[in-house]
Amino acid sequence: MNASDNLIEISDLAKFFPVKKGILNRTAYHVKAVDGVSFSIRHGKTLGLVGESGCGKTTTGRAILRLIEPTGGSIRFRSKKLAGPGQAFKTVDVRKVPPATLKSLRQDMQIIFQDPYSSLNPRMTVGGIVGEPLTVYGVASGSELEDRVEHLLSTVGLKPDHMGRYPHEFSGGQRQRIGIARALALDPQLVVADEPISALDVSIQAQVMKLLDRLQAEFNLTYLFISHDLSVVRYISNSVAVMYLGKIVEMADTKVLFSNPKHPYTEALISAVPIPDPKFKTRRIILRGDVPNPADPPSGCYFHTRCPYVDPLCSRETPAFKDLGDNHFAACHFADRLSLLAVDRMC
Numbered sequence: 001m002n003a004s005d006n007l008i009e010i011s012d013l014a015k016f017f018p019v020k021k022g023i024l025n026r027t028a029y030h031v032k033a034v035d036g037v038s039f040s041i042r043h044g045k046t047l048g049l050v051g052e053s054g055c056g057k058t059t060t061g062r063a064i065l066r067l068i069e070p071t072g073g074s075i076r077f078r079s080k081k082l083a084g085p086g087q088a089f090k091t092v093d094v095r096k097v098p099p100a101t102l103k104s105l106r107q108d109m110q111i112i113f114q115d116p117y118s119s120l121n122p123r124m125t126v127g128g129i130v131g132e133p134l135t136v137y138g139v140a141s142g143s144e145l146e147d148r149v150e151h152l153l154s155t156v157g158l159k160p161d162h163m164g165r166y167p168h169e170f171s172g173g174q175r176q177r178i179g180i181a182r183a184l185a186l187d188p189q190l191v192v193a194d195e196p197i198s199a200l201d202v203s204i205q206a207q208v209m210k211l212l213d214r215l216q217a218e219f220n221l222t223y224l225f226i227s228h229d230l231s232v233v234r235y236i237s238n239s240v241a242v243m244y245l246g247k248i249v250e251m252a253d254t255k256v257l258f259s260n261p262k263h264p265y266t267e268a269l270i271s272a273v274p275i276p277d278p279k280f281k282t283r284r285i286i287l288r289g290d291v292p293n294p295a296d297p298p299s300g301c302y303f304h305t306r307c308p309y310v311d312p313l314c315s316r317e318t319p320a321f322k323d324l325g326d327n328h329f330a331a332c333h334f335a336d337r338l339s340l341l342a343v344d345r346m347c
Helices: 057-064 099-105 126-136 142-155 160-164 172-184 202-219 230-236 254-259 264-271 312-316 335-346
Strands: 006-021 026-042 046-050 072-079 090-093 109-112 190-194 222-227 239-244 247-253 322-325 328-330
Touching: 006 057, 026 046, 026 057, 026 072, 026 222, 026 247, 046 057, 046 230, 057 109, 057 190, 057 222, 109 172, 126 142, 126 160, 126 172, 142 160, 142 172, 172 202, 202 230, 222 230, 230 254, 239 254, 239 264, 247 254, 247 264, 322 335
Parallel strands: 046 222, 046 239, 109 190, 190 222
Antiparallel strands: 006 026, 006 072, 072 090, 239 247, 247 328, 322 328
16 A cells, blocks of 8 residues: 555554543643554445444544544644645644644544534524534625525535524534534545434444545545444445554454454454344354553553453563554454464363
8 A cells, every 4th residue: 555545544542531630730641542543544434443432432533533642642734724836735733733723624633523513503593503613714705695604504414494403403414514514614635523423323333424425435534433333334444453451452344353453352243243134143253351441551452451461571561563464453462363262261
């Protein structure tokens, strides 16, 4: 894969939250919500970011957009909005751009929030919500603004006469469509979709997924799709990164990861995905114990306290993020023989 195909490249991204104690309110320790995360996303493609609740998925997405300030790492992004005369794009480190430049850069990077009920201002009409980005950036005003908003609403499957209504007059699926229209208003390149269907009814989830799929093809969008639902990620993603306790433990193209997982945590997650065929039998892997406290993670491999294949080495040494070939990476001491370990365990 050519690096020039990548829209965004994240290297060693970290976000630590200080925990303060005592009457002097001093920092006692840090919660490492995101710790050394690295990945890239190609133009027009989707990376699915999966893992249990609390593993750092949402924090990663928001840190990339600088909705929260990262503690460390680099975020290299190929921006069209910052490109000068004669340039198709300009590569910048999102962490280092000054506030004035960051405002312009935000046109290229947008987010769809998880909760369609709390992410929309209840005091604003739909026309005001979708049109606000266009007004703030001076893109359109007057009748042109109204035409742009009507077009955006039609694009996501809503009617032009919805402009004068308020968010409480819509269903959850319609509200999420409004959020998607707002994200598309400034013609972004990257969209961080933070569990965009988890708060919706199952019947509506499929509609929103198809909408996101169509919009990606129509506008050549690049998605970071955050979810805990592997069946959804399998449908929409070109590649998948699996997070556990603030770290990426496995990453691969979608078909490769689902057919041949190389980390025990990924294997357990995939075994829990329901298959709509009563004749198909799967070996469900039940992980023991609970997710460790991110403020006091285990030594060595963070997953060793729950791993069915644990070895004394796992508690002593942190596994490297190995390149297994075919764009497949895993942070496990025994990644190259996981399938053999699984067979031994079944015997």
